[in-house]
Amino acid sequence: MFDQLVLFAASLAANFFSALSGGGAGLIQFPMLIFLGLPFGIALATHKVASVALGLGATLRHLKASHLERRMSLIILGAGLPGVVLGAATILQIPERAATLALGALTLGLGLYSVLKPRLGMEHAPRNWHGAGLWGGMAGLFAVGFLNGSITSGTGLFLTVWLIRWFGLDYTRAVAYTLILCGLVWNGTGALVLGVLGTVAWGWMPALLAGSILGGYLGSHLALRKGNLWIKRAFETVTILIGLKLIFG
Template sequence: MIALCIVAFLAGFVDAIVGGGGLIQTPAALVLLPQYPVATVIGTLKIPAFSGTSVAAYQYAKKVKLNYPMLALMAGIAFCAAFCGSRLLTMVSNSFMKPLLLCVLVVVAIYTYTNKKFGSHTAREHSEKEQWWYAALISLVLGFYDGFIGPGTGSFLVLAFIGILGFDFLQSSANAKFVNLSTNLGSIVFFLLSGKIIFAVAIPMAICNMIGGWCGAKLALLKGNTFIRVFFLIVVCATILRFAYDIFFK
């Protein structure tokens, strides 16, 4: 339990900055809780993920200007999509997606590293109507992905908000927290209805994840875009290594 709480704190810290806390929390919990089915472990982890993300979202909301009507649309779509993705998770394997995601992440890491201006400032290139449509599409695709596969969702949201909606890293991280909050909630509702959450594990981890989320959000707001960009690259590279391990060594 102590090990799980330490992992939860680190996951909350990383997730608050650029997402990707699931890369730390999920594999560790699967190793430390081998006696439970995978779906039960993943369902349990949604509680600390939601708790840490909610604290980080609150911190960002106080400091970053957000488009709340657009966020409400994205949150609603992401919630429904994640619920459907979690339902599908209990029925089919998601392993066929990992090679594709590995290739995408390698391209993302190279592009972010070589393009120094990527995410350094807000660059709106779409009309307001187009932005709403793209925001809805991002929420649908990545909401479903989070419910179905999970790891790296926060990083994918940050990438989508920068590359498609033209936000900077700080804005993207703030918006990603709220959408990720909805995807976690959608999955939680499904796993609660399915009886796949172990509250004796979820609640202590949730407290530690919240503390980590608070610390991570504070640091991101203090350091700004340059720091978040570097952290984003680190997390993307970690995601690449995780998926590569799953594909080639499992």
């Protein structure tokens, strides 16, 4: 019972901040599973399954004020899902420490980049939806999908900033796409692949799912009420903390 309470509290906190900032639930949730005794591979598969509930909780809130457009949704799914499948199928072949350090440096860089760009994500100005710009954006989505399938901590943040920087979305819209499409569909695909190839700790799942759904809903609710500036500050805080955590352990 104590372990279930710990799992619920940590999952609630992790997914609340993830829904507010557009990613990063793995900063707390994944290391916690390892700390409580799960081997890396089982912890990875378990975290991926639980992270689908974050997308469900966020979807329940964002659909009430949805800014999602069908075309952009199809682009994100079509370009990103093949990367998710490839990443999830190859993760156990990648040296863990090297991948973690690289991800930490990139994540920290995202946060600092946003800090140095005060207007980043403050306005919705769509671009690169056609021609060469679209193909470049899809290549980026494939790369982010690969990271999402293979690495556990903070990869939703990469999708958020890519949608802002390349496609011209504001933070509110980018986070909605990330939480619904990445959180629900990308993570669901990765969870399916890892569930087939690996092992899931199903006995740990009730508390993780409850914390993920509730945290995702509450974080999304606060983000929609507070708007772009709050989301931007949350994004910067979470990315910098995740980057430092991954680099320095």
